[in-house]
Amino acid sequence: MTLVVRLLTAALLMQTATGRNNRPLPDPEPFFEAVRANLARSQEEQNRFAYKERRTELDLNPFGRLGTGETRVIAVTPVEGGKAVTRQLIERDGKPVADSPPSRREVRRTERGKTVVDDVANMLDVKIDRRDSLNSRDAIVVTFKPKRDATPRTREGRLARSFAGEIWIDEQGREVVRVDATAIDDLSFGYGVLGRVNKGATVTVRRQAMDGDLWLPTSIRFNGEGRALLYLRKLTINFSIDWFDYRKVL
Secondary structure: OHHHHHHHHHHHHHHHHHHHHOOOOOOHHHHHHHHHHHHHHHHHHHHHEEEEEEEEEEEEOOOOOEEEEEEEEEEEEEEHHHOEEEEEEEEEOOEEOOOOOOEEEEOOOHHHHHHHHHHHHHHEEEEEEEEEEEOOEEEEEEEEEEOOOOOOOOHHHHHHOOEEEEEEEEOOOOEEEEEEEEEOOOEEEOOOOOEEEOOOOEEEEEEEEEEOOEEEEEEEEEEEEEEEOOOOEEEEEEEEEEEEEEEEOO
16 A cells, blocks of 8 residues: 555656646746846845855965865955945964955946846847756756857856856746856967966856845856866866855845
């Protein structure tokens, strides 16, 4: 009897999943417009939160050497009503750092955030591909590739034009949850003089809900190989940033 119950339960679950995936996919234009609005809002609202940032530094010098340096944890706190943030080193390579002086950094305002989101979106040819499940929630999977005739206005737009991949978007919240991107062109750094990262480098981005319906980034990973041009040395890059311990203070 137990086996029969399990089989019936499995069959019902399969039917439910099939019915869910057979639902029509969202209308692209209003769907993408809502996603873009949420991304721009996230960029601005992040300035109301204190959080910690763990990053693996890239070691770059004029001799063409690029490698993985130390891992640092930085406490980021908004000040002056969100017009600026302070960044204070609190941990280096897993060991606490005491009495590190905070540095102040101006915050780029809403128009900058909206401009970046719009510019990146304008660089990409995006298409709704399918419905999937991610973190036990329905997600719309979007494929993207660069528009070759598009002209970027920002650094982020120029970078986006070199990647293709997939984006998982929480269907109910219209929020980007996950991005998996692969470079389809070689990427230069140091103005193309110091080195180049080969086509095939990968970038992954993760986001999650932090404060009600507000979603914020939690991690980014960059992995690739390339060459330092000055000394023709091979490069292996494993760069990461994690954002955690978000706490709303403004």
